[in-house]
Amino acid sequence: MTDTIIFILAGAFATATPLLLAAIGEAVVEKTGVMNLSVEGMMAFAAAVAFGVTHQTGDIVLGFGLAVLASTALSLVFSVLVLGFSANQIVSGLAVGILGLGLSGLAGRHFENLTMIGPGNQSVPVLSDIPLLGPILFQQSVITYLAFAAAFLTWWFLGRTRQGRILKVVGEDPAIAHNLGFAVVRIRLFAIIFGAVMSGIAGAYASTILTPGWSDGLIAGRGWIAVxxxxxxxxxxxxxxxxxxxxxxxxxxxxxxxAMGFRIPSQIMTSLPYVMTIVVLAAVSRNALLIRLNAPVSLGQNYRPSK
Incomplete structure (x- = not known):
């Protein structure tokens, strides 16, 4: 029973990694007032590129690098639409997301249903030998450790640095930020690129480490859960x-x-995370005060500095 608990909890940390990476990236983007709904497409395109490159070359670092470039390219399309032409953020995000999903199918068409052996987990010396906690927390992929570090560093950046406070000012009132001398468009562009990098790493992790293989629909809504x-x-x-x-x-x-021996249809358990996503969004959305206190005031609003 103990081995089962360790397996499930360790797997939960691994499974959460792409969600956390993509969500942290999206949080930074939204903190500048930009709503980017193309996360699912960026993750899918990055996943296809990462698997294809890694499968063909055996170089996972190259796979991750090109996956990040792929997601960044999509983010630049989104940036041109939103920052350059002041297009509707919701529509632009959905359009770029659909483009990403289409490109993922194109990039992965020759690798459909192929698998490969992914890199093993890395054990943290001494800490990995701790009973129970060691195998769960300290025998994970490097990317899993990176995801937790990214969450902590983003918290520190937004709350403890001058640049983080500037970023939040842009999200609260871009006009005031511009009058204070801050480059609103540039800051939003950098945030969008950062979000794309995080989504790219998340997608690459999903197809090369979490489940080393490719099939159309591999991301399976993880991008929407991240949002x-x-x-x-x-x-x-x-x-x-x-x-x-x-x-x-x-x-x-x-x-x-x-593992616990309960006879519950697998379809119910598989759909549970998505049902919980809807429930959580509905519950949080009802608390208007919570949303007002934390959501960027200019979220979803375009801004073009007057000359």
Missing amino acids: ALVVFGTWRPLRIAFGAYLFGALLLGDLAVQ
Whole structure:
């Protein structure tokens, strides 16, 4: 039984990793007032590129690098539409997301249903030998450690640095930020690129480490869960991290139920994370005060500095 618990909890941390990476990236983007709904497409395109490159070359670092370039390219298309032409952010995000999904199918068409052996987990010396906690927390992929570090560093950046406060001012009132001498468009562009980099790493991790293989639909809504996690965590990185690990555990619900001997249809357990996404969004959205206190005031609003 102990081995089963360790397997499930360790798997929950691994499963949460792409959710956390993508959600942290989206949180930074939204903190500048930009709503980017293309996360699912960016993750899917990055996942296809990462798997294809890694499968063909055996170089996972190259796979991750090109995956990040792929997601960044999509983010630049989104940036041109939103920052350059002041297009509707919601529509532009959805359009770029659909483009990403289409490109993922194109990039991965020769690798459909192929698998490969992914890199093993890395054990942290001494800490990995701690009973129970060691195998769960300290025998994970480097990317899993990176995801947690990214959440903590983003929390520190937004709350403890001058640049982080400037970023939040841009999201609260871009006109005031511009009058104070801050380059609003440039700051939003850098935030969008950062979000794309995080989504690219998340997608690459999903196809080369979490489940080393490719099939169309591999991302399976993780990008949308990441967007929902930003609201669930009320735009605060550490709360988002908690939500990501919670949803990571839910995504492994089917395995947990089977291990415990309960006879529950797998379809119910598989759909549970998505049902919970809807429930959480509905619950948080009802608390208008919570949203007002944490959501960027200019979220979803375009801004073009007057000359």
